[in-house]
Amino acid sequence: MALLEVKxxxxxFFTDAGEVKAVNGVSFNLDHGKVxxxxxxxxxxxxxxxxxxxxxxxxxxxxxxxxxxxxxQELVGAGEKVMKNVRGNKVxxxxxxxxxxxxxxxxxxxxxxxAILLHTNRxxxxxxxxAVEMLRLVNINEPEKRMKQYPHEFSGGMRxxxxxxxxxxxxxxxxxxxxxxxxxxxxxxxxxxxxxxxLQKELGMAIIMITHDLGVVAQLCDEVVVxxxxxxxxxxxxxxxxxxxxxxxxxxxxxxIPTANTAGTKLQPIxxxxxDLLNMPKGCPFAPRCEAAMKVCIYNTAERAEINCxxxxxxxxxxxxxxxxxxxxLDGADxxxxxxxxE
Amino acid sequence: xxxxNKNTPLVEVKDLKxxxxxxxxxxxxxxxxxxxxxxxxxxxxxxxxxxGESGCGxxxxxxxxxxxxxxxxxxxxxxxxxxxxxxxxxxxxxKATMVFQDPYSSLNPRMTVADIIAEPxxxxxxxxxxxxxxEKILQxxxxxxxxxxHASRYAHEFSGGQRxxxxIARSLAVNPEFMVCDxxxxxxxxxxxxxxxxxxDELQDELGxxxxxxxxxxxxVRHISDRIAVMYLGKMVELADAGEIYEHPLHPYAKALMSxxxxxxxxxxxxxxRIALEGDIPSPLKAPSxxxxxxxxxxxxxxxxxxxxxxxxxxKGHFVACHRVAEIN
Numbered sequence: 250m251a252l253l254e255v256k257x258x259x260x261x262f263f264t265d266a267g268e269v270k271a272v273n274g275v276s277f278n279l280d281h282g283k284v285x286x287x288x289x290x291x292x293x294x295x296x297x298x299x300x301x302x303x304x305x306x307x308x309x310x311x312x313x314x315x316x317x318x319x320x321x322q323e324l325v326g327a328g329e330k331v332m333k334n335v336r337g338n339k340v341x342x343x344x345x346x347x348x349x350x351x352x353x354x355x356x357x358x359x360x361x362x363x364a365i366l367l368h369t370n371r372x373x374x375x376x377x378x379x380a381v382e383m384l385r386l387v388n389i390n391e392p393e394k395r396m397k398q399y400p401h402e403f404s405g406g407m408r409x410x411x412x413x414x415x416x417x418x419x420x421x422x423x424x425x426x427x428x429x430x431x432x433x434x435x436x437x438x439x440x441x442x443x444x445x446x447x448l449q450k451e452l453g454m455a456i457i458m459i460t461h462d463l464g465v466v467a468q469l470c471d472e473v474v475v476x477x478x479x480x481x482x483x484x485x486x487x488x489x490x491x492x493x494x495x496x497x498x499x500x501x502x503x504x505x506i507p508t509a510n511t512a513g514t515k516l517q518p519i520x521x522x523x524x525d526l527l528n529m530p531k532g533c534p535f536a537p538r539c540e541a542a543m544k545v546c547i548y549n550t551a552e553r554a555e556i557n558c559x560x561x562x563x564x565x566x567x568x569x570x571x572x573x574x575x576x577x578x579l580d581g582a583d584x585x586x587x588x589x590x591x592e
Numbered sequence: 593x594x595x596x597n598k599n600t601p602l603v604e605v606k607d608l609k610x611x612x613x614x615x616x617x618x619x620x621x622x623x624x625x626x627x628x629x630x631x632x633x634x635x636x637x638x639x640x641x642x643x644g645e646s647g648c649g650x651x652x653x654x655x656x657x658x659x660x661x662x663x664x665x666x667x668x669x670x671x672x673x674x675x676x677x678x679x680x681x682x683x684x685x686x687k688a689t690m691v692f693q694d695p696y697s698s699l700n701p702r703m704t705v706a707d708i709i710a711e712p713x714x715x716x717x718x719x720x721x722x723x724x725x726x727e728k729i730l731q732x733x734x735x736x737x738x739x740x741x742h743a744s745r746y747a748h749e750f751s752g753g754q755r756x757x758x759x760i761a762r763s764l765a766v767n768p769e770f771m772v773c774d775x776x777x778x779x780x781x782x783x784x785x786x787x788x789x790x791x792x793d794e795l796q797d798e799l800g801x802x803x804x805x806x807x808x809x810x811x812x813v814r815h816i817s818d819r820i821a822v823m824y825l826g827k828m829v830e831l832a833d834a835g836e837i838y839e840h841p842l843h844p845y846a847k848a849l850m851s852x853x854x855x856x857x858x859x860x861x862x863x864x865x866r867i868a869l870e871g872d873i874p875s876p877l878k879a880p881s882x883x884x885x886x887x888x889x890x891x892x893x894x895x896x897x898x899x900x901x902x903x904x905x906x907x908k909g910h911f912v913a914c915h916r917v918a919e920i921n
Contacts, residue, residue, distance in 0.1 A: 290781035290782060290783060290784075291781055404872040404873075405646075406872055407872065434645035434646055434808060434873075435645070435808060435810065435849060435852045435853060436645065436848055436849060436852045436869045437645070437872070438852065438854070439851075439852035439854075439866050439868060439869075440868060440869070442854075443866065443868055461781065461782055462854060463782070463856035464811075464853070464854025464855055464856045464861065465854050466856075467854065467855060467856050467857055467858040467860075467861040468854050468855075468858075468861040468862070468864075487858045488858055488859075491856070491857060491858050492858075501783065502782060502783060503856070505782060505783055505785070505786035506782060506786070506811065506856050507786075507789070507811045507812055507814065507815035507816075508811065508815075508855075508856070508857075509814065509838065511815050512814055512815055512834060512835065515790055515793065516786040516789055516790050516815070517786065518783065518784070518785075518786030518787040518789075518790060519783035519786070519787075520787070522751045522753060522754065522784070523751060523781060523783075523784070
C-alpha cells in the first residue's frame, strides 16, 4: 500500500466571480522514501493540491470531491482533530518564502520548541535538546547561541534551513516542499537542495516537491507529476518525463527552456497566455495553446492512458498514434472521424 | 550596422562606485558600498549579461548607469561622451531606457495602456499632434505583440507576460539605442519566459539595440548574452564571452555559481558535481578586507585578506579578479 493515495481530488474556490476549479480530478500515489515532483506554472493547482492534503485552504476554498488516504486513513472529511495529528506530525510543509513563514516576534528556539512540545511527549528540557539537535542537523553553526536569536538576524538561506529543521523536528513521513528554493539565490539553492537530499537519505521520509523549475525536478525527483489548469496532464518517472514526454504541454515546456545548446538560436515558446480558470474550455484545457490540437481536443477531454508501467498521460495525440498504428480500432465511426481528422 | 560600428563601445564605465549612507545611530551614518569600483564596456549591438546573487550590486550598476542614482565616483561614458551635467542626463535618457523586473508594480494602475506607453513621449515631447501620438502608440504595441484594441485598458486586466510587453513598449517609446533589462523575465512562468526572451532577440535584430541584461537565472543569461560579467559583493570578479565563462570559469566564485545551475536533464543533473559554497554572502556593511570572496573561498590565503585583487585580463577578453587564478586553474 502506498503511503499517500490521492484519488480524483477536486478542490474549488467559491469566489464572487464564480466557482474556480483549482484542482480538478488529481490522482497520484506516493511511496515511502520517494521524492515526487509536482510541476506546473502559476495557477496550475500544484500548491492547492498540497494545501488540500494538509487541509490548510483559504476560507473560500473547499475540497469538493475525491479522497486522500494517508497510511490507509481517509483524510477528506476527517475533521480537525484528526488533521491536527496529521499536520506537523505525519505530514509537514515548508513554504516558498522563508521570510514570512517565521514569526518575527519570537526567538528561533521558541518557535522550534513550540512545534516539538505540541506534537511529542517531550518536556521542555528534552524539547530544547531536540531543537538544538535539529539545528545541528541542518548545518547551523553554534546552535545554542542561535536558539536565542530572532528571524531577522538570519539570512534567507539560514531561515529556510530553520524552517526545514522545524518541519522535520517531529519526524514526519512526508515533507511537502512548496517552492522551497524559489526565493533563494542559485548557490544557496544548491546548498538547500543538497541538504534536502542528504536529509531524505538519512531520515527516509517521502518528499513532495512543488516547483516550476524543471532543473530542480531533474536533480531531485524520482517521479514527476505535470499539472496544467488544475488537472494532471502527465505523470511518470523523471527519466520518462524528461526523455519520453507524451503530452504536448510537457513537450512544449521542455522545448521552451534555454539550455547550453540554445545560445544564438530562437527558443521555441508555448504560444498564448495561461488559461483563465473561470472560463475553462470544454475539451482539453491545453488545446487553445497547443500547436498539435485536433478537433477532438477542443470538444473532449482526453482520458488518462498508460504509456507503460512507469508513465501515463492524458493527450489525444497518443490515441491518434495508436489509431494510426492500428493498435486500437475505434468502434464508433464518428469517433474515428474525429480522431483522424486532425486539420 | 557596419562591422566597425559593432566593435566600438557604446557604454563605458570606469571605476564606478555607488555608496549609500546607512543610518547606524543618532546622527551617525556608514557607507554601504553597493558598487565598489566596477569597470566595463558594452559594444554597440551587443548583449552583456550581468549575474550575481541578491545584494551583489547588479541592479545598482544598472540604475547608476542611467543616472537613476547619482554615482558616488567614477565615470560613465555614453557614445564617446562623458555623462556629467543635467542636460547630459536628460539626453542620455532619450537613448537609454530601462525594463523593470516586476510587471505588477512598475505599471501605474490608474493609467491606460496607451498612456503608460506614451508617457516617455509626453515627457520628452516627441510628437506634434495627437494623431501622431496615437500612431506611435499603436506602432509600439504592434512591435511587442499587443493587440491595438487593448490600448484603452488598464494594466490589471493583463497577465504577467502581457504586462511585461507593455513595460517593454514603454521603454521602446523614445526609440532607444540601449536598454538596461533588470530581471525582465524572472517574474514570469516558464512557458511565457521563452516568448519574452525571443522578443528581446527580435527587437535587437530589428532595431539594433544594445542590452545590459541583469538576471540571476544563468540559463536565461547564457542564452541571450554575448558576454557575461559576474559580480560579487559590489565588485566584478569575472568577465568573458558567454560560452567561455560557462565552460571555463576561472574565478572560484564563478566556478561555484556555474556548477550550481540546475540543469533540466535528470542524467546530467545526477552526475553533476556541484561545488558547494560554505556559508552566506556577507553583509556589504561588513565586507571582508581584501578579496570580497575570501571568507567563502577554499583557496584563500593571507594575501587575499591583505590586498584587493586587481581585475585583469588573463587571456583575450577574459578578465578575472583573483590573486591565485594561475595556480588554481
